[in-house]
Amino acid sequence: MPRPPYFGVSVYLILLFVDTPFVCISRPLILVCVSIPPIKHSDIPKSGGTTAKRLYQCMGQTLAHRVGADPKYGHSEKDEVVVFQPHDGKDWKVVNVDTTIKAGILRAKKIGLVQSHTTDLIFTMEPNFAGRELYDEENKGRFLSLFRHPVDRAFSMFYYLQTATWERTYRPEWANMTVLEWANLPNAEEDYMVRKLVGKSFGMEADETDLIIAKELVRQRFIVGLMDDMNESIRRFNIVLGIDEESERSQKCMVEFGLVIPKETEEDTTPVEVVKKNSNSHPKVRFN
Amino acid sequence: MVVEHPHHSRAERRRRVQVRPGSDGSVRRSITSFDTMVIADDHTTYSLARSAATSAMTETILSARTLDTDAGRTVDTDCRTIDTIRTAGGSSARKKNRNTVIGLVLALCLLNIIEVDVVVDTNGGGGRRSLLSTLYLAGPSTLLPWAQHHLVDVQERPDPVAETALFWRECISHPVVC
Numbered sequence: 001m002p003r004p005p006y007f008g009v010s011v012y013l014i015l016l017f018v019d020t021p022f023v024c025i026s027r028p029l030i031l032v033c034v035s036i037p038p039i040k041h042s043d044i045p046k047s048g049g050t051t052a053k054r055l056y057q058c059m060g061q062t063l064a065h066r067v068g069a070d071p072k073y074g075h076s077e078k079d080e081v082v083v084f085q086p087h088d089g090k091d092w093k094v095v096n097v098d099t100t101i102k103a104g105i106l107r108a109k110k111i112g113l114v115q116s117h118t119t120d121l122i123f124t125m126e127p128n129f130a131g132r133e134l135y136d137e138e139n140k141g142r143f144l145s146l147f148r149h150p151v152d153r154a155f156s157m158f159y160y161l162q163t164a165t166w167e168r169t170y171r172p173e174w175a176n177m178t179v180l181e182w183a184n185l186p187n188a189e190e191d192y193m194v195r196k197l198v199g200k201s202f203g204m205e206a207d208e209t210d211l212i213i214a215k216e217l218v219r220q221r222f223i224v225g226l227m228d229d230m231n232e233s234i235r236r237f238n239i240v241l242g243i244d245e246e247s248e249r250s251q252k253c254m255v256e257f258g259l260v261i262p263k264e265t266e267e268d269t270t271p272v273e274v275v276k277k278n279s280n281s282h283p284k285v286r287f288n
Numbered sequence: 289m290v291v292e293h294p295h296h297s298r299a300e301r302r303r304r305v306q307v308r309p310g311s312d313g314s315v316r317r318s319i320t321s322f323d324t325m326v327i328a329d330d331h332t333t334y335s336l337a338r339s340a341a342t343s344a345m346t347e348t349i350l351s352a353r354t355l356d357t358d359a360g361r362t363v364d365t366d367c368r369t370i371d372t373i374r375t376a377g378g379s380s381a382r383k384k385n386r387n388t389v390i391g392l393v394l395a396l397c398l399l400n401i402i403e404v405d406v407v408v409d410t411n412g413g414g415g416r417r418s419l420l421s422t423l424y425l426a427g428p429s430t431l432l433p434w435a436q437h438h439l440v441d442v443q444e445r446p447d448p449v450a451e452t453a454l455f456w457r458e459c460i461s462h463p464v465v466c
Contacts, residue, residue, distance in 0.1 A: 121455055220431055
């Protein structure tokens with residue numbers, strides 16, 4: 001079944017065919033349905049951003065994300081960029097700004113985060129705003145992102161927020177719901193990626209022109225990674241970040257995150273049966 | 289304006305019906321307020337047929353031909369004025385223009401419907417490209433200005449020292465909240 005485009009897709013309906021659930025996503029004149037993948041509690045998918053954040057922390061990069069602005073570390077109110085290690089015993093480095101949200105981006109701009117050249121990787125959930133506000137002609141940025149199938153993203157959100165007590169939008173009530181029940185809630189996201197790229201809020205209409213602008217931005221300015229192919233995605237990211245994949249530390253981190261096979265097990269050539277996601281042989285979700 | 293009538297001498301006809309717009313305010317007004325001058329019967333009576341005036345023209349040189357329907361004759365009507373004058377010929381031309389514009393608008397509407405509903409081109413098989421996208425791809429870049437100036441092109445050689453990477457992590461909370 002062809003996968004729908006990563007842009008401008010709305011998850012809007014779930015249909016139940018006998019005992020096999022499907023989620024349908026729509027674009028004008030396009031309707032694609034996929035079977036719901038089985039997700040056990042232990043398999044709760046993490047966002048690509050979380051994986052990348054932990055991987056690059058592990059590799060010793062200095063990051064800008066939410067942790068750095070946590071008041072408990074005592075740097076969140078300082079008027080200068082501070083690089084510090086938030087966790088004892090680990091040489092993970094962060095800066096004291098939260099670039100994931102607009103308020104934090106404005107603060108980062110004020111204290112000259114990019115101009116200080118202290119940060120290797122800035123994480124944000126506001127690509128348009130961050131790109132406009134943080135960088136300038138002399139201090140340019142390079143965009144990286146992991147793109148994910150919108151249905152996968154919707155499921156990820158559903159399962160992740162059931163248990164993510166640390167998230168502002170933690171939803172424990174979802175834990176007692178089936179996917180179908182959840183899908184019937186007014187949770188539908190619409191044109192999420194396009195809106196984020198062109199800087200439109202959810203109250204504003206996004207049309208095909210916005211889609212074109214968003215696609216052009218990605219085409220010319222984004223190092224594109226796909227969640228379905230993390231190995232290749234991280235390999236590309238490492239190149240533009242100037243990370244030596246062959247270094248001992250990088251190898252250790254790559255193994256830890258399952259991106260490379262440990263050398264001692266490489267000789268084990270036992271064929272592993274790979275079940276294609278959503279194929280007929282792929283087990284389906286059980287419902288209550 | 290000269291209107292010839294079959295039962296008047298040439299001089300009289302010219303005297304009686306020649307109207308020079310602007311020489312008399314009232315006449316000028318009356319002329320400018322009527323679109324068409326039509327001979328209503330074969331002897332004495334002229335009637336002015338009023339038609340709708342819709343727009344102003346500041347300088348018009350207009351030559352109109354009207355038909356005496358009762359007498360079966362044709363009279364030439366020449367009118368030169370710098371004021372607003374509408375004639376049967378002008379109305380006809382405008383009507384033609386209007387039809388052209390309406391036709392063009394309808395054609396664009398049709399094109400818009402086609403653009404949404406019909407596959408214009410396929411992108412390597414399985415893809416769908418609208419006319420808008422096709423036109424866009426044939427035209428100049430629509431890259432956002434800030435991206436043009438603040439971000440490194442993907443084809444430029446990476447320079448981790450000079451540039452700062454920004455990772456767009458999707459919102460893992462509710463998208464409306466993010």
